[in-house]
Amino acid sequence: MADNVRRQRHIHVRGLGVASVDFRSPGRGGSKPVPEIPDRAGHAESLRADLDAAVADLKAYRAAQGKAGLPYSRRGMPVTVEGRIGERLLVGKGRAGRGLGAFNVQRSVVGDGNANEPKDIATFFLTGSTLKSVRAALERYGAWERPDDDVLSNDEEDDEEEGAARRPPHFKLFETGAHIRPTTLRDLWTDRHNPFPRKTSKLLWEVWTRSSFEESFESAVSNLGVANRGRPSEFVDTRVRTLLATAAEIQDIVRASAAVLELRSASSFIADYFEMVPEDRAAAISDLAARMHGPAANAPVVTVLDTGVMRAHPLLSAALPSTRCHSADDRWEPEDHQGHGTKMAGIVQFGDIAALPRDKSPVPVATRLESVVVTAPEGAPPLPARDAIQRAVNIVETTKGPRVYCLAQTAEGEGEDGRPTSSSAVLDKLAFGDGRDTRLFVAAVGNAPHTPSEPYQLADYVLWNAEFGIQAPAQALNALSVGGASLKSLPDEGAELVAQPGNLAPSSRTAQGWPQNSRADKPDVIPTKPDIVMEGGNFVVDEDNLYCQPSPRHFVLTTSSAGSGRPLALVGETSAATAAAAGLAGRLLASYPGFRPETLRAMLVNSAEWTPAMRAHFDEAVGAGMGRLEARRLLLSRFGWGVPNEERLFHSARNALTLIAEDTLIPYAEGASAPRLKEMKYFKLPWPSDVLRSLQNTEVEMRVTLSFFVDPDPHAVSRDRIESYPSHRLRFDLRRYGESHETTQRRANELALGGDFSSPAVDSGWMLGFGARQRGTLHHDVWQGPAYQLVDRDGIVVAPVRGWWGDTATFDKTDVPVRFSLIVSIRTPEAKPGDLWTEVSAKVPTRVRVETPAIAIDT
Template identity: 50%
Template structure:
């Protein structure tokens, strides 16, 4: 067998050509509400509703005056419900900071309306001041007088808001509304209705408020003698905090402050509690410790955000000085109060210690450790999850260093359907940072709940935990989300998982809402469970878990661990080694390479085959990605290229927005990459099947309030998409798919078959990956890649001046040919050197 020499990946910066002129290819089309039968009668009903609201508005303004709320910020929240089975039409750009009627939330057919045994209705909350209320009444009067004949010509022009159309402001809102009333407490609840507080006693609420009302909200809290937990976390237009109050007090807080946007159930971090001891320890630890060579001072660090780490463990002492052990609460100790964090530290530092137990050669570490306690000890007061993660990062970054964050905790109580939450949004915010000093945060997808009294049921494994959604904050777009698989199938005992398949309790995104990005991104070793007698229940198999360090440093310094916690720590181990090998790589690149190098095991591919044969799911590829992500990283491909397996990494940037005519924000540019390519070598291989991988990795700035307005497309600040030049087309024609101003008017006809999964399965995320397979001669012409922006919330808020920012991205392209058939690395290396020189 020929052993291929390992070569460094090829790396380039800023080789993309920006378009001189750019206009995104439009989708077109506008929607209209179905017309009401009698507009005059409909308007009079809405007017009657508003007259009832008017008296309440006067009362609330008097209450606000008594606590000195500024005049311009006095007002109230009103709720508008849609007509039966009619969507509520709200302006696409409406938000809580716009002039006039201020949209707080828009809920599409919420459960709380369904529980009235009514047909489908949408529900929107708006904030109205005295002036905006008068404007609303005035617009309603104009709406009442408007006839369809008045707007025929304007409708043909697709313009309803100009004077020439004679349509009044908020026409579509009135046309689609069924009633208007004062908003009540439950109207602000956007979480699962079953979690809504039912008792009169105090409870902890997660409260989202308008950022411009922070002073008013604080003043109202003091006036009503209501307390909070932790610090507020701020986003672009909103802040989120935990508040302790009775439902009655919360209703008064909403009514008086005018600041509240939405309410959710409160959450904090929790750990799993797997406890298992290895069969024997003996002198293993002493021998291992003797072989350990600590990482140099300049090496990357792995920040363990968990239950604490015990630095007294002899295997960890040299990598974790006590000065780098922190806690997010002054009431908690910095030591490991549970044992979970010390287990994660061992896996993050060494990987599976079972693989290091034999031999005498030195164990050279490539990273060191940091520890922050983010989970409350028993009896300790919780810190909100969104606050804990922010504090933890502030603490470790008091020392400058390259680092990767390991968060093997989940935010209990938050939705498990892929919707952004306060904790996932803060992960996105912290990963993006300022767009330059980005952070890599590895997050566990969570485990199916199980305990000694309620063990994991083997039946759940048949559909690979379909009913158990990935837990928050692993839905964060900027996170590297980690699931678990297992290669551990040792011994004669019956085990739940076949080798190479999903680790028994690893959660999946099979039941997530369609608009969510597919998760996990990758899977790592999480161990296996053994089936109990009777075949119904199972439990962790000590022989088939991951060997790691224990907090019982003296008595029992080794322990076993597993599930998605161990998998997440293992991912940070790989990422830190990649950072050490390529210290100039951006975090976007490190994250992208973890997916780019991933491969499905034979057991995972067999699952795809079974799904395709059974017709049990409509999209087998989507199901595969929802269970396993893109597989588990191939370490050789992660760290190195070879002559027959070349990886080219391009780090670049573009400016997505600019001010256009009439001071409107528009998309500014796309970039086209004419890549150094082994064209001659691929043509010589002719019909030989080859593989190309392409990955686009970037970070976004989140606006979680967009979800409250049902604008999932406006949660990210921007999005990016990529497209490859197809066989038989010119570079100019390749750009036509994204740029309507490209200099080629030929019709688009080139096919794009050969992709393994199709980009449609990963277009919602910020980590897009796909695999192409086909004959080499076709790949020879696929040397051009377009990267283009898609609008997000940056395009709506001009005053933030985010449109001036450039956005960074990393583009990874690999070509793999059969070993020994061609040297594709050398020609690409030479062409890249020439390109950089030019």
Template identity: 45%
Template sequence: MPRYRHIHIRGLGEAPLKFQGKGGGTTKRPSAVTNREAHAQALRADLESLREELKAVRQLQTAIGVERKNSGLPMTAEGRSGEALVLGTMRSTTPGVKLLAVRRQDPPMDAKFENGARQDQATFFINAKSLDSLLKALDKYEAWTDGAVGPEEATADDDEQGGSDNRPQRFWLFESAEQFRLATIEDLWADAAQRLPEEGLVAEWEVWLRRGFEQLFIDEVVRREILMSGEPTEFLETVLVNVIATREQISELVRITTAVVELRGASNFAADVLDLVPEGRLDLVGDVASRLRPPPATAPRTTILDTGVNRNHSLLASALPRQRCHSIETDWGTGDHDGHGTKSAGIALFGENLERYLQEGADGDPIELTTALESVAVIAPSGAARVPARDAITRAVARVEQAPHPRVYCLAGTAVGEEDNGRQTSTSAALDKLAWNDGESTRLFCVAAGNVPTSPETPYQHAQYEGRNLDHRIQPPGQGINALTVGANTDKTAEGLRLVAPRGDLSPTARTAQGWSRRYAFKPDIVMEGGNHEKDPDGLSSRYSHSLMVLTTNRNLPQHPLGLTCETSAATANAAGLATRLLARYPRYRMETLRGLMIHSAEWTPAMQELHAFGLKQGDTEQMAWSRVLSCYGWGVPNETRLFSSASNVLTLVIEDELTPYKRVESRMALNEMKYFKLPWPKEALASLRNEEVEMRCTLSYFADPDPLADSRDRRERYASHALRFDLKRAGESDERAQLRVNELAEVDVDDIPSGATLDHGWIVGFQRRRLGSVHHDIWKGRAHQLAERDGISIFPVKGWWSDRARGGYENKSVRFSLVVSIRTRPSSLQLDLVTEAVAKVPAGLLVEALATTDY
């Protein structure tokens, strides 16, 4: 059966002359207060008390150089019991009252709310001017009756207005608030309450500062001789620094510097190392090394962000010259200080083939390396000062990219010390920002989902496996929306051993996203081999044994050139190496495309699909049951054959394009354009198959610019600068009708709508659930003659934080995306050639490379 290179197209999409997105939802308003006059008087007393506190602190702030107009303090508003605080679209940079953070509370999540009560909290920064403004608005709130306020009084100097019925500015804030008070350290603390450092203890804090005020804060830290760790990290509205101090010191810095937006726990990168070596075969290493053919100088590189790599290893040396070994700290050295990095490098370079190469010995064919390696030590050696994880990854990227080259990043460590509830952290946001890279030269990071912590003293308790490690959630930066997050499954079995994981199921210690309380995307994206466990005689615990691990290179030369590794570290290195080999095969692919294809080619094993069946037995809907699977295994294990090539019965279209999501309409930002793709569809071949069941997959992959404070302001949907969606033409629809579903201004004869055209059955995930993240994948199964009619697809934008910024030039910013669409028929349909028919329908000049067979 012939195999083909994928069909690679650019410029296929067309933007309609007119576009207007579909409308969004509405904000729920609180119930009316019983006595507005008494309520307003109580709030006024709170604000007057804050005025006295502001007077007291102003002299201290002036003494350290705070300008009078910037002098202020953080204020917390507590919501009425059972009501949601209404805050509009305020940010930390809006004029007047500046919103720093929002905490929505639900009774099951916090014991202090009894009898089903609920209280939201919001923290603001106020100065004398904005406090006066609040008091004037409160006067109007107290005096308000229906029709009492004219339209001219409803305008505001920021985004929070009363509404269309002429209520005064801040009306809904006052209506939903129970009290205003001075903010405390607890209010600014964004991690779990139990992680807040105790009074009197020195701890490392991650401090989020307002842009433009960071130097004031740093100067005061230096003046007080308080230690700092790492370098500042800049984001959209904030600058992050790490400070080693007591809670009392931090409280005083908050009070006098006017700079602090939020406080979190500090983090650093760490990796789990099992120092096991295989028995025998050591004399075969030289035989394998003699067969290696170095990669070409232009070969793409897998950049290992780890503990360093021992590049003197005979199996690694030709792919990793000394000048490509780096460290973020000079005194760490570039060699491997604990062994984890060298093991990752071996898997990235050879995948799982090393075992086979050793069995072949010197008699095997030459091993042509198509990819190279690069190394940066980002994990501190024992006894060295830790570097904040976000700082480490930023410095590592800057170090290697002094020499521009195509590369894929492998980050098999995790950010220890950050929350694992799915919320974006400083490290995941830093990774997303690096991957975005202004949307031009995007970067691909393969990151580990993380592992259940074990040790010889506390081995894995295999009873946890029944729930697939439900209580152990994916660790940062695995929740990053621009990352390719890798979990672990296993095919490792052995006769006579009592195994924990069935073949094809989750690797025993791999973390999942099942327990996430906040979800930005379905994670992990994929899984790869991470090894299996043998049960201990005690019947309770389990551990890895040699035959159930992955063979790789080892740092301990010359005695132990081979080592064993496992868990999500092995899986991540394997995924990064596979993505790099894909880049070597298709060097013109964008990073968005590489990520999309890795997910697009993945498949669930029978063991993974059993979780779907279990969900159905528990009463889940089809889509809910598949969501269980996605939270545990992602989209499964990449199928290398499908990843690298198409076939007569497996067509893969790779379409790369861009659009400008926003435009300026007077003083606001609005959605600008969509793109419609008329696909080069093998309609005749599909029609001839009639009722045969076929499979279609669609993957939309793009990167977005992150705003890590979005979640703190309770606007999770604004974490990304923009979002994109896809919607496929349905059987019985015209191209115009298909576009009308996502474009209010599509030109279509509404009387010409076939019966049933609005239904879209057959998807595994469905439109509502696949909207999360910045890569959207779904699988459709149905009849071939129905698929023959589905030859159009709409790509359209959804608002993110760019739409809140009338300044910044975002109305002129184009964003790139990759669309991967594939069709698979049964092998019995081999008399048809889907690929050849599709290529003949690609418009002239849009094919990036000519159709060619491949030997892969």
């Protein structure tokens, strides 16, 4: 924005949306048919023989479970079904342990036989009653003949298919299954990132169990003398623990407890950064400390989850009393044991200290600080990453107040493919909270590996770090995930810089290698990450033109825990970027203290922009033959939506309006056998119609951001039900040019009344479009076009999509409201006439307007 443009506070409303009387989303498309078994009777006989052999040890399993105190009716054993090679194994929608619900499903597993051809496998648990029902179903299956009007579609929701009632139970499982055999530990190993352990010694295992089998599991663990590491994490109907055990001990626990659903590698937090010493600026510290104003006593808090913070630092002590310094483990001291946390705290409070004015002007400090040690000191046993996060939140939230959590740590040993892990699921769960008191976590995407002895390689930057996926827990749907960019335009004397100004920071990880869902009937729950990028420093190329080293001039100057002789330090990469983003979110919360965490996250993305260097990636990809949408997705996987524009983040203006709507809707109502979708919300927005009409063909820009948090069910991923990982999902769509409000609602809601359905088939002008933007829980899109067409885009639908809350009435999640934040911003050329903010402000109903003054900084 130009300096002469009048700044205004953003327009903030609550309760503007109108709920539909009833809601039914548009129906699904069909599925491809399943290839039939030619000799169904022979196939059934083969499966019966497999089943009899698979349960030969059932008596031994029951005896072990009896010693663990499990009632006889609940005793049983796991068996594994192998799919037909080249065909998808269809296991149904059942939840683990309910009837024949799958414990876990693994796709394209390479086994020991059949020439190592990949096949699907699924693990089930058979009690005496389920074994009896499966045998009876196999009898019916072998005798069944398909009627002419029965279509065997590749749809796993058997009960919803026409003709399904005439089929035997578990028909699709038998039709697509090839063999049944006893379950091995490898069948329970669902970790895609780490291979199954080969050592016979004690190892750390992440063990996922059924919550309803808690007593038998605890008894089995106790009887074997196996040690727990940390506390369990609880989810929908599962618990996650870390055990120190041998593979043989884990096998005994599986047998005796009947509780184990899956096994993964254990993880803990690591602090990944380079130690760099800046030029001596100790003399400037006292002057800077004297110029500091704030923070206010009621200022929001940024909680640094790290290695601790040295609170005695003269630049930090005013914001960080000893009462807000903690550790996740009582055996750890709350002081900074590695130096990383103090660096993060300095960036949260000041950004790059080198960029602060060197005159006598005041330095405002808008936020207070809080510190929790989540990374184990050297020599101390680490906590599981999932447990450390949970403990940290429990500790600090004994004191209430608005917070932003800064997590510049990554979980070593967890997957890097975008799928949920235990630590990312805990982050999602804590962010959602009870749905009313939500939390904002700002998480680092992690750095490509490099050390002084094994430096970063220039060849990795040529490939834009495609081989290094974003690290956990930054793939969390509800988190604000931050990558690094090299934004300083300083030359490095006598050396070649790796990154050009505005490009990817050399070691910042990306999501380029994350898989895309290939099935048309599976929605994309894997989110678009990172969300934004911030300053991450730069590297210089060594003389050999093979390796690279951090450039001190391009890293960020911040506070140090080294003592009075070295009060400042340099830091960079995604740690620095994350701390900067957390500090920015904290200052935004101080400026708009009423904003929800969902809104803060949305605002940072809504204000973000790609630099020219980032946009050059799009041009290069399109020039190489890539489609424009695919090229934009490529940019998102490297840079997210770019770098937040602080002027747009904090203020509206005559030619740049931001309207923030915070609302709720009820996604589910009681249904006949399971909850049904209940309502959508429709927003008729106060709109700058007069200004837009006056601009006629002038090209303008509109950005729309929808942000919501979800309640996670992480075990859904291992059941091959990733679409049921979130409790619910939401999506937005806009009124189109030439379309009535009634038609817009009809398009989103088959039960909406009124209007003619004459909507154009394609909604042009969007950067992504309806289908491409519906990923994760943070949906953002940019529309560009003539101003006269934007006049009609004053209606927005926010509609629900099913998740695990709708799986069964058992969860009792009907009539539960969920929150969301919807942000619309419009930008017109500065030189053009008209005042967007004034026109819209005058149209906002008083009943929905929210006026909250910024928190004054103490002087």
